[in-house]
Amino acid sequence: MGKTLFEKVWDAHVVKQLPDGQALLYIDLHLVHEVTSPQAFAGLRFAKRAVRQPAQTFATMDHNVPTVNPTDVRDAIAKKQIETLMENCREFNVSLAGLDSPFQGIVHVIGPELGLTLPGKTIVCGDSHTSTHGAFGALAFGIGTSEVEHVLATQCLWQNRPKTMRIRLNGSLQSGITAKDVILGLIAKYGVNFGTGYVVEYAGTLIPQLSMEQRMTICNMSIEFGARAGMMAPDETTIAYVKGRQHAPAGEAWEAAVTEWRTLVSDADAQFDLDIEFDVNALEPQVTWGTNPGMGGGVNGIVPDPADAATETEARAIRQALEYMGLEPGTKISEIPIQHVFIGSCTNARIEDLRLAAAIVEGRKVAAGVHAMVVPGSKQVKQQAEEEGLHKIFLAAGFEWREPGCSMCLGMNPDIIPAGERCASTSNRNFEGRQGRGARTHLVSPAMAAAAAIAGHFVDVRTFQSEGVTA
């Protein structure tokens, strides 16, 4: 029987298989950031251990970083965390894209950008959105701080072999519909834990039509339905993206690598534990109305009524969500006014996302009473956007143009939404309090966020684009 993409990568990394089902898996690339690493380095120091492979470890700072002036960290504890990472990298000889580096940025944006993320690698990071890197055909997943320490010390990780799921995304996206709508639509349909225990491979006729940026958006949110990881087979688009990047193989090594990468596809007779299909042809722009990424639907829909829920537990969950979100059942999604717009995060702050948003914003103005900001995913994204003049478009429309970091995706830095106010956000989590205590988050694509900024409420980006708008 043939092997799935996942099985090929997994099998190539098993250092030791124990009879009780645990496998010791070798880790090719370990990405590190300031929030989930201090206790791990402290553990190493305490046990007098070294980092086994500093050259396979790469650190940056993103979660805490202020986006107005990154070096002006006023929060004393955040500052301590940032300084601790700098000291740890120095002491343990780990490369760091720090605040002064031209390569600093959100860990899941810079990995691919620097060519650290490559097909067939095993990649871990103390961050659940490590699933992003699976877009290259890597096996990439988030780990906790104890595991961070374990990988630092041994370059390996104990793992139970997960189950495999294939999601065939079939069809083509209408103009204005993006990868973000695909993943939000998928989670709205199947719920926030249907992926638990699985590694998912996204396949189907849609994938070859997507850029690497779009593929990363989908893999990024795999964790939002509980999947351990999301993967996509590398193809010509992947190879073209990787070629020539700073840490990518070059010369003969490049040829050898590409030859191997081309074998990273699920064999025709490979078996998956679960195989589902999701048709994207009729997909609408998605907007979440609730407090988890599965509580959402099309922009032309309405806020649901808990009375229509299938079970009492579900009804209660909807009621709690609507209460937190300050929404009434039956309200048209397109009539919900917003006060904030956040274009950023490891889901949607790459160059293509910014281009898409800029195209909608160009020549228009942010609606009165709306505070809108763009936070590029990395220094390199920011620089490229500025070379293309995108920042001028945003600034002219009334957006703020910030320095890279996680920013309002989780509000660990000063960027938070005041209680009771509403944000159209391109990030990945709309949990209670995620963007600030009492903050109300609606997840959308960059195009939908840009359109909402102009209109002051949610609006179907497809009609918005064709009609133009005077809001």
Added chain:
Amino acid sequence: MEPLVKHEGKVVCMNRLNVDTDQIIPKQFLKRIERDGFGEFLFYDWRYEADGTPNAEFELNTARAQGATILLADENFGCGSSREHAVWALADYGFRVVIAPSFADIFFNNCFKNGVLPIVIPSDLRKELAETHAKGQWERATVDLEAQVIETDCGQRFQFEVDPHKRYMLLNGLDDIGLTLQYEDDIRAYEASRKAYQFVY
């Protein structure tokens, strides 16, 4: 790590689906560089009102929940971020066992690394336990990891499953890294077998 062989304690029940790690430990408390002291921030936004006074209605704040060390949670507990701080906060608060019909993967793993035992039980059983607990038919439970049995103080007993490797580590309070280093020769042999481009950079 503190071993867990048998644990007896008071149970608190939380009837909420998809409790995420942002609720368990809100991000404003993630900036510390130590592992301890997170307990006071556990479920912060639910536990306290905006002015810092305790929210009397929150499950952990009821008189009945004081001193609880076993949490009976609901579906998909611990979803969201990988922050191990969520488990540190639960453990520091005093929880040693979390029982739920399902857990998010990363959270589940993180529990074992910190001496907290996550137990998966069938949904129906969870529902029944929550109902009888709400009616006051039982208060406390004994969790025996050796025998893989939970027993409530009203005499109900049921078996649970646990991964044998994780069970062994927890019973003995073993550190994963120490175990892994016994395989040093295997790791070295594996590294030697890798192709040059797999290490570029």
